[in-house]
Amino acid sequence: MSYLLSPSLLAADFGNLERDIKLINKSEADWLHLDIMDGVFVPNLSFGIPVLEHIAKISTKPLDVHLMIVEPDKYISKLSKMGVYMYNVHYEACTHLHRVVQKIKSAGMKAAVTINPATSVFLLEDILEDLDMVLLMSVNPGYGGQKFIPNVLNKTAQLKEMILRKQLNTLIQVDGGVNDKTAKQLLDHGADVLVAGSYIFDADDPSTVISQLKSL
Ligand code: DX5
Ligand code: ZN
Numbered sequence: 001m002s003y004l005l006s007p008s009l010l011a012a013d014f015g016n017l018e019r020d021i022k023l024i025n026k027s028e029a030d031w032l033h034l035d036i037m038d039g040v041f042v043p044n045l046s047f048g049i050p051v052l053e054h055i056a057k058i059s060t061k062p063l064d065v066h067l068m069i070v071e072p073d074k075y076i077s078k079l080s081k082m083g084v085y086m087y088n089v090h091y092e093a094c095t096h097l098h099r100v101v102q103k104i105k106s107a108g109m110k111a112a113v114t115i116n117p118a119t120s121v122f123l124l125e126d127i128l129e130d131l132d133m134v135l136l137m138s139v140n141p142g143y144g145g146q147k148f149i150p151n152v153l154n155k156t157a158q159l160k161e162m163i164l165r166k167q168l169n170t171l172i173q174v175d176g177g178v179n180d181k182t183a184k185q186l187l188d189h190g191a192d193v194l195v196a197g198s199y200i201f202d203a204d205d206p207s208t209v210i211s212q213l214k215s216l
Contacts, residue, residue: 001187005213006031006064006173007206008197009055010046011144017051020201021058027210031064031085033175033195035144038069041093042142049078056082066114066175066195068141069093073100080107088112088135091119101130112173116140117149121159131170133193134159138186139176144197148177153189160190184216 007029012020024032034055037046056063062085067075072089079087087109094100097113104111112133113124117140124134136155139146156172163170174186175195183194196213203209 001216003187003191004030004171004193005210006033006193006195007200007210008033008035008144008175008195010035011197011201013201014047017055018058020206021055023206024210025058025060027207028214029061029210031193032059032061033064033066033197036065036067036069037142041070041090042068044142049075052079053082056084062086064088064193064195066135067093073103076103076107076109080109084109086110086112086133088114088133090114090116090141091123092116097127098130101127105130114141114175117151121155121162124159125162128162128166128170129168133171133173135173135175135195137176138174138178138182141176145202146177148179148182153185156186156189156191180213180216183213187216 007024035046037044039045064086065084066088070093072093087104091113101111110132112135113131114135116137136152138148138152159172171192173193174191178194178196179199200206200209
């Protein structure tokens with residue numbers, strides 16, 4: 001089934017980031033997923049702007065940036081200058097979501113909104129037509145390597161139905177606990193973009209796992 005695969009660098013070897021980014025460059029992956037955590041919106045820290053700047057110089061894949069931070073509109077201009085492709089903010093972190101989405105698009109990036117496992121897809125009814133992508137979390141954000149929450153399959157189907165009813169092209173991305181089995185289920189329910197971290201980088205040969213996932 002044709003879909004986009006966005007490996008999450010969070011599960012890479014941070015002592016060998018350049019090696020792992022180049023591995024993704026050479027692989028069949030479509031995008032590179034970058035998880036930014038602030039220790040406030042989520043109970044963990046990952047990496048910030050200076051590291052992102054280096055990643056942007058090395059990666060040849062479109063950068064898919066998932067901001068798990070409060071006030072996620074603060075970095076729109078900086079990330080657009082780095083050439084970020086997808087600027088993704090959490091629904092739960094934005095009081096004025098419509099304004100944030102317009103700012104992202106005015107800066108020349110694609111706009112995506114993420115919802116946590118307990119947030120209903122129906123809350124996106126009035127913003128959906130402005131979005132290039134919706135990310136459905138299949139784990140609670142903050143850590144890699146967590147167990148897939150199967151209710152995301154119903155949410156994927158519900159969101160797909162909304163997108164088709166409104167005749168939109170919005171992509172559905174799913175992130176958390178993705179492996180060969182959950183990937184297949186997600187694609188069957190209508191997902192368009194899958195993020196996978198530990199399933200790819202914990203493997204002995206990440207490039208082969210990427211090829212296997214792409215040929216599901
Ligand atoms: C979790 C992050 C994910 C994470 C996925 O907060 O948003 O992108 O890296 O990791 P796995 O694929 O190991 O669940
Ligand atoms: Zn993520």
